[in-house]
Amino acid sequence: MAGMKSLKKRRRIQVLVAAAVSLTVATGLIGYSLRDGINLYRSPTQLSEVAPPEDEYFQLGGLVKEGSITDRGGVEFDFVITDGAAEIPVSYVGRDPRPDLFTEGQGTIAKGYYRGGRFEAVDLLAKHDETYMPREVVDTLKETGVYQDPNS
Template sequence: MKSLKKRRRVQVIAAAAVALVIAVGLIGYGFRDGINLYRSPTQVAELAPAPDEYFQLGGLVKEGTVVNRDGVEFDFVITDGAAEIPVSYVGRDPRPDLFTEGQGTIAKGYYRNGRFEASDLLAKHDETYMPREVMDTLKETGVYQDPNS
């Protein structure tokens, strides 16, 4: 009788261990594309990431640098006041309506051959909004100006 209880206990513990391993595996699989590191132009200029590393680059769109190409593709420069990174937007969606020169933006993509290849762009969603990461970066370099002042 006791051996049946021991066997059941071992089976329950084994089943729980298998369930835990599966859960950890599924969580890891789900996060593999969901964790994107944010970098400023200065950080990218100081230490270039690997060409296969997907990350977010944020800063201000430099005045006079937006150049249209075929379809929805275009080029521009992101700056934080201390460094500038050329960006090529190669995504499928049209440019966001509030994407303009001199405004904050976050581009998602890869840094390859001295150029950031953006597949997604995040622009402000109203006239005064600035992404927190971009605002922090601009404050560090002394470029940030409060729009309410």
């Protein structure tokens, strides 16, 4: 009978150890998969103050500066993102054509890398109607005192 209790105790310990190992592996895999999925948002002012590593993928948001859009041929073009306090030159190097609602003076979020003093955007998010502006961009513009409510 004593051998039976010892065997049950050993089985319980084995099951608990296996569960702990499985939980640790699952947590590690989730953390590894999320490391590239978390995209930090930065404003032009934040980017001009502290430059991230060249291999860091993040989002840059603000207004497209008036008169700054320059076509380079094909789907590539250049523009400047500003928050009223700082300006960051951007080169769009993605594969998709410029969104129809991507215009000067409008809010946008560009996703990509900051290299050599220039942001290389591989993806652009533009407004989807005349009054929409991403929340992050609104917050950034309010901080710099540039934001104007489109309904006023």
